Amino acid sequence: MTVAPTSDAVAPGSRLPEHPDFLWNNPEPARGYDVLVVGGGGHGLATAYHLARTQGVSNVAVLEKGWLAGGNMARNTTIIRSNYLWDESARIYEHALTLWENLENELDYPVLFDQRGVLNLAHSLQDVRDSVRRVNANRLNGIDAEWLEPAEVKDVCPILNVSPDIRYPVLGASYQPRAGIAKHDHVAWGYARAAAGLGVDLIQNCEVTGIRTSGGRVTGVRTTRGDIAAGKVALCAAGHSSVLAGMVGLRLPVASHPLQAMVSELLEPVHPTVVMSNAVHVYVSQAHKGELVLGAGIDSYNGYGQRGSFHVIERQLTAALELFPIFARAHLLRTWAGIVDVSPDASPIIGRTPIAGLYLNCGWGTGGFKVTPGLGDCFAHTVARDEPHPFVEPFGLERFTTGALVDEHGAAAVAH
Template sequence: MSTQYLDATPPHTPGADLPEHPDFLWRNPEPKKSYEIVIVGGGGHGLATAHYLARNHGITDVAVLEKGWLAGGNMARNTTLIRSNYLWDESAAIYEHSLKLWETLDQDLGYPILFSQRGVLNLAHTLQDVRDSVRRVEANRLNGIDAEFVGPEDVKKLCPIVNISDDIRYPVLGATYQPRGGIAKHDYVAWGFARRASDAGIDLIQNCEVQGFETDGDRVTAVRTSQGTIGAGQVLLAAAGHTSTLTDQLGIKLPLQSHPLQALVSELLEPVHPTVVMSNAVHVYVSQAHKGELVMGAGVDAYNGYGQRGAFHIIERQMAAAVELFPVFARAHLLRTWGGIVDTTPDASPIVGRVGYENLFVNCGWGTGGFKVTPGIGWCLAQTLAKQEPHDLVEPFGIERFVSGVLVDEHGAAGVAH
């Protein structure tokens, strides 16, 4: 069940009501010779799509192929922020649809995902930040999304540890605030989707790396993998930062670039940070996980690459920014750092839909916004595959927009794009 709190201890006691060991949550079958639908990518989006194919459409002749272990890529490497307060109608619609699903997801999956609706603050540090923030709040309200602009004193009430003094580099002039935003436990989300999909009869195949494709005319007929060739009626590529390496094998060039994205966590601390705080100017975002560690991240690294660890200078900048906004963090110790691989497009919006072949679909380009849209995109992709036409909420994100010029440009429109 969703939980709201601002001035209280996070609603989870370590060790209480934890799920059973994940080894027992799903089957580990050998792949069949063919499936009605093959999903490449066993992360959050692939698993959610599989779940909703079974739940909403009764389609269970499905395989989810994962080259490593389920949800071991970006799903295990993100910072779990959930919100829907994007500027443009198209983006706001898909993220709000997802947020509504998040609010009942633990009931749907029959599994605790620890969704904590503690609210999300996006700080404004300049007059232009204030203007942009107010514009976004008004756009959100027109779309029926909970949003408000709050002043520095209200920021302090919502998050007492924020430094709102006027003698710092980037003084806090206010913030957008979405009360329904928050965080969830990413591992539990993945395990919940995987269990339900497996129970429905969908095959989740780990350590199954895609090595190529077989085609016949305008159709992809099979996927060649490290566990043999698997025939496919339809193929969905949901491999996040590695999507372009797959489409390259089919001769399809997508407007994608892959970048490392770094984050870090502190040692375990007593509850001190009751909400989520993001800052575009200082470029850091911080929340406190259920166990107590501070979770921090920043923007993508400037270079292209597939590394899953980052450089020290990025971490150093993140920490300097965090300590400026939260002086209480100055004595916290860094516990670990990691990186994910994000795929970005020219307009900072995803590519979703059919590409190149009659039965080939892609879901990619979510950049740093992939986790929060997990249930929503799974729902929409399941309908797209089941009905062979794009769901209304993903239709604006077809690759055709790069020809028509009808872009959904989210560069900076929603602050730090996490």
């Protein structure tokens, strides 16, 4: 059941969003559609919206095995940035950030995008070299980026411990002022309402159990609510992408891992930006309501459980308290995990598959939320026109045989 937002989830001056139950209908699935989008998270909803809004394909259904945005969309730490090292990655993430900046107006819905900036801390000379390199690469790509010395870091985030005698002293940081956070539920509800208004069917509690093909081409899907015919099927299922692809014998080069996050009790506003650290592997921000939001790296084991390991929680809290001693007496409210799909080069896989009419969007690992608007636009173009959008063309499945990898392992600062 979708939970309605409460008034404390809305920033001062913003209008209250409508209850989600009133934003869209819950139709029975039709016998067939031009396009089926499998996965009702941010990527699936944004893709369906852009299919109808930008590409003129309105006979579309989104199939979600649970409730809309009940998977990774509701389990991420909502950080938005575009300061990636490689040109290919920077291009798609900057496209997304540009769309984020007008998304509230486009959807006519309060997504609460707050451009409070993101700091990526450097704790060693190698961190400094890598960070300065990334700042220069960002600037060459027209992306806002700055290198800050420790005193300047302290000016941006006064509660951060920049003492030189801690275990991992802060030697500086890269800073992207246009980066920030948004309210993930509001983003999903905004896209869902807009897509439904354009004629898209949003079908919840409809798990795909098989993909039908004939003559090397997709013809539809089997679901827990019956067979549904389709001219095209677009997979947007994050950590379960390999399970779906396996239904047509397609083995994907991705591994699924739990990714943990946690929040504290509600606090007064004290944390003005987003702070990320690769060396101690933690990132901390403060949500609109006031809770601290903390994340870390993925759990090392493969799995589909939406929970994580205690030792990861212990390590990330230790790291967070070294950076923010002010939070030592804060109480942890809850922890959870999402299921992320990681590719060999830590970059996404987007585009056509060997099965005609079957399209793939996966491998985003820990970075899927921030690219939601840009991915929806580019993937809808790819599906509707059966050719990759220029921004996603480098991320095709074929790169794992050609060797044209986009290696983002450690190149894009801390994973999230």
